[in-house]
Amino acid sequence: MITKAKILIVEDERDIARLLRYNLEKDRYKVLVANDAESALKMVRKQHPDLIILDIMLPKMDGLEFLKTIRADNNVPVVLLTAKRSEMDRILGLKLGADDYIVKPFSVGELQARIAGHLRRASGIPAGGNGKKHLSLGAMDIDFDRHAITVKGRPAHLAPKEFAILKLLIEADGKVLSREQLLEMIWGLDKNMEIDTRTVDQHIARLRRKIRPEDERIATVPNFGYQVRLN
Numbered sequence: 001m002i003t004k005a006k007i008l009i010v011e012d013e014r015d016i017a018r019l020l021r022y023n024l025e026k027d028r029y030k031v032l033v034a035n036d037a038e039s040a041l042k043m044v045r046k047q048h049p050d051l052i053i054l055d056i057m058l059p060k061m062d063g064l065e066f067l068k069t070i071r072a073d074n075n076v077p078v079v080l081l082t083a084k085r086s087e088m089d090r091i092l093g094l095k096l097g098a099d100d101y102i103v104k105p106f107s108v109g110e111l112q113a114r115i116a117g118h119l120r121r122a123s124g125i126p127a128g129g130n131g132k133k134h135l136s137l138g139a140m141d142i143d144f145d146r147h148a149i150t151v152k153g154r155p156a157h158l159a160p161k162e163f164a165i166l167k168l169l170i171e172a173d174g175k176v177l178s179r180e181q182l183l184e185m186i187w188g189l190d191k192n193m194e195i196d197t198r199t200v201d202q203h204i205a206r207l208r209r210k211i212r213p214e215d216e217r218i219a220t221v222p223n224f225g226y227q228v229r230l231n
């Protein structure tokens with residue numbers, strides 16, 4: 001990678017923020033820190049971070065509200081920091097479009113590995129569609145280089161994993177991909193995450209919502225998986 005990735009830490013506990021900043025700067029990332037969601041929103045708009053580490057428990061606007069707000073028009077990978085017992089927060093976070101979560105108290109090494117993985121995937125999804133840079137499917141127009149999709153000329157704002165799913169289905173060229181295959185190909189490195197095939201279904205549901213009226217191109221094959229209709 002040529003440019004240094006920029007990571008935004010949204011965390012009100014200053015000791016944790018400091019620890020993260022220290023370790024990430026050691027990894028040669030550019031690091032921004034926001035102690036509350038309101039200033040984090042401004043940083044997202046002005047600084048365009050490549051990844052966000054987001055604490056859920058924040059003063060005033062909490063992490064989930066912040067996530068919902070940025071996901072309206074931003075696909076940046078988000079890793080949630082959650083407290084040990086807040087299972088519901090985690091599930092809600094993934095539903096709202098977080099890419100991953102890590103439970104406090106966490107090992108910095110594990111977090112660093114996850115971050116590297118997400119950045120690799122966010123940037124490394126190769127210019128795709130079987131080498132094509134552009135693909136039009138009905139009213140949907142896909143720019144594989146920019147990871148951008150428009151439907152009837154309007155941006156569809158897919159999250160990175162939603163885009164990755166669509167891309168894999170297109171590359172499969174109409175062949176059916178099972179939920180397990182999609183899980184393995186897209187979440188493959190996150191084996192220790194408590195995710196299962198329902199996560200794939202949730203992402204497909206969000207993807208379909210965002211590409212209406214072309215959502216019918218993504219067909220469910222009962223008891224097996226999904227395929228894309230290319231004509």
Ligand code: CA
Nearest residue numbers: 012055057058
């Ligand atoms: Ca906190």
